[in-house]
Amino acid sequence: MAKIISSFFISLDGVVESPDQWHFPYWNDEMGAFVEAGMQSAVAMLMGRKLYEEWSAYWTSTDADQEIAKAFNDVRKYVVSSTLEKADWNNTTVISGDVAAKLRELKNEIDGDIQMSGSATTVRRLLANGLLDELKLLVHPIAVGRGQRLFEDTPTHPLKLVTSETFTTGVLNLTYVPDAR
Numbered sequence: 388m389a390k391i392i393s394s395f396f397i398s399l400d401g402v403v404e405s406p407d408q409w410h411f412p413y414w415n416d417e418m419g420a421f422v423e424a425g426m427q428s429a430v431a432m433l434m435g436r437k438l439y440e441e442w443s444a445y446w447t448s449t450d451a452d453q454e455i456a457k458a459f460n461d462v463r464k465y466v467v468s469s470t471l472e473k474a475d476w477n478n479t480t481v482i483s484g485d486v487a488a489k490l491r492e493l494k495n496e497i498d499g500d501i502q503m504s505g506s507a508t509t510v511r512r513l514l515a516n517g518l519l520d521e522l523k524l525l526v527h528p529i530a531v532g533r534g535q536r537l538f539e540d541t542p543t544h545p546l547k548l549v550t551s552e553t554f555t556t557g558v559l560n561l562t563y564v565p566d567a568r
Contacts, residue, residue: 389497390520391433391490393510394425397524397537403507404534413527417554421525426458430499433490435506436468443476465493465501467509487516494518507537514544519565522546526559 396406434442446459464479467486474481482489490513494501503510513519524537538544547566553559 389430389494389499389501391494391501391503391513391518392425392428392521392523393503393506393513393519394422394523395505395507395510395525395537396527398527398529398531400530400532401536401538402531402534403505403537409529409531410525410527413529413554413556413558415554415556417560418525418556418558421523421560425500425502425504425523426455428500429462429502430497431463431465431501432459433465433467433501433503433506433509435509436466436471438505439464439466439468439471439474439476439479443474443479447476467506467512486512487518490516490518507535507539510537511541514565515542517565521549522563524559524561524563526561528557 395403396410397403398409402409442459446456460477462478464474464476466474466479466481467483467490468481469483471481471483482493510519510522514522545566546563548561549564550562551559
């Protein structure tokens with residue numbers, strides 16, 4: 388059975404939008420190892436439509452690092468969307484309709500990790516339906532002030548901290564699992 392694991396670059400004030408605008412000063416080998424480990428454990432990627440559109444455009448371009456692009460282009464990808472009718476990016480399947488039921492089926496069919504990076508709306512939906520197995524947060528020591536937050540207008544979701552580490556940059560590497568209290 389697969390696990391759905393979501394990872395976010397997140398600011399102290401909960402912003403996950405546009406990390407390219409604020410997270411790079413904190414990038415180092417520790418963070419690179421974290422990202423690489425997630426990529427290596429992924430048997431599939433799950434994303435929302437917006438991230439799909441951004442990543443499919445970038446990772447198929449000649450501007451992308453070709454070694455990393457090959458990994459993204461080759462891995463199975465699933466896009467949660469009610470508006471996307473087809474996906475042209477290699478190895479991509481659109482999931483629509485009863486998304487929760489289809490993701491439960493997918494988790495039962497696949498062995499390994501289904502990785503997510505970003506897609507806050509999709510993560511909130513997964514939490515609400517009991518489908519998210521791990522939430523990995525790289526909490527950056529910066530208050531961004533504005534932008535989409537990971538948890539906006541959501542019900543309460545108890546989480547249990549299972550691992551924590553502080554990178555030399557002050558970034559906290561935190562892993563949570565749902566806590567059925």
